[in-house]
Amino acid sequence: MTFKQFRNKPIVKIISNKYVLILLTFIVWMVFFDENSWLNHREFNKEIDKLNSEKEYYNSQIEKDKELIQKLDDTEELEKFAREEYKMKKENEEIYIIEYDTLKKK
Template identity: 85%
Template sequence: MTLKQFRNKPVVKIITNKYVLILGTFIVWMVFFDENSWLNHREFNKEIEKLQSEKEYYKSEIKKDDALIKNLDDKEELEKFAREEYKMKKENEDIYIIQYDTLEKK
């Protein structure tokens, strides 16, 4: 097969068309090298998804804290919370803290 016969094939004519070459170069540039490339967009989308999941987590934590704050309006609940979380006590009262050993003994 000579070079002239090779150039006359339809696939080679399409590939060597100047518009196809320019379009191919443009696509490669936009996907890999441009500031707004597809790779950057993919990275930004992953970051957006991560931030949205964090947003949902913090919203649920805020709801839990709001429920706790409403619950602590009651004086007895506030006293119970202070005793359990901060080991507070009343005057003339002894508190015994029991800790369980979680390590296995050999």
């Protein structure tokens, strides 16, 4: 195949068109090299999704803590919480902590 035959093919004519070359260069530049490229936007969207999931987690934790604070307004609940979480006791009282071994023995 000679150069003239190759040049006369329709696909080669389309690709060698200066407007198509400029458009392809622009597209490649915008997708890969530009400061606002598609790759950067994809990374930012992933980070936004991650931050939104963290926000949901922390909002749920805040709700749990609000419920706990409301429960601790009652003196009996406050005493129960102090005993369970901080191993506090009254005077002349003994506390026995029973821990179960979760490992299976051979």
